[in-house]
Amino acid sequence: MSKGQQVQRMFDAIAGRYDLMNRVMTLGQDQKWRRFVVQRAGDPGGGRVLDLATGTGDIAALIKQSHPDALVIGSDFSRNMLKEARRRFPGAAISWQACDANHLPFADNVFEAVTFGYLLRNVEDSLAVLREVHRVLRPGGRAVCLDTTPPAKNLLYPLVRCYFRFGIPLLGRCIASDEAAYSYLTGSTMDFFTAQALAGLFRQAGFVDVGFRKFMLGTIGIHWGCKAVTQACP
Secondary structure: OOHHHHHHHHHHHHHHHHHHHHHHHOOOOHHHHHHHHHHHHOOOOOOEEEEEOOOOOHHHHHHHHHOOOOEEEEEEOOHHHHHHHHHHOOOOOEEEEEOOOOOOOOOOOOEEEEEEEOOHHHOOOHHHHHHHHHHHEEEEEEEEEEEEOOOOOOOOHHHHHHHHHHHHHHHHHHHHOOHHHHHHHHHHHHOOOOHHHHHHHHHHOOEEEEEEEEEOOOOEEEEEEEEOOOOOOO
């Protein structure tokens, strides 16, 4: 079974408790990060916005709330996650679609912005996914990525590592009844790109004006970049 199939099954299994786990293990900070993602994505006007790995739909819903005229697509390869998104936001004018981030079913240059949360550490080839995102963005469009990042080895590192290794899997067992899934999620964080390395991957995929900001003791990174035009993005 490929990594993609394994991750898909895992997210299908934890979809019902995914939101509660996010609130608890991030101490309620996850919504603040999603609002920052929407802010960095900019105002799409009446254009199209794609929220990849939409999960249960928080970022897509925030985009639609902030920019009612935008045409928002929330996509995920976990159908159970999409089912939760539809249940949570029944009145939102959002198109929920199942798709694979490795092979996006969209034409070139069609989106004003593409957002994605906790996607890249769960794919086999992060660079290939970033290139797909770059392809579907219009010139001047912006990609914004929310993901975990390995903690820096400073005075707080032992405490953070202990929380990742023992605390989050324990919460996963108690709240989501799936310790193994959250052991994987924390392990994938420790093995993921540093924030600086991920910024380099954005540039390698063709993005310009790349930047990032860290949150939660340096364990969360939000990266952004633009598809080049004749002048720099604002």
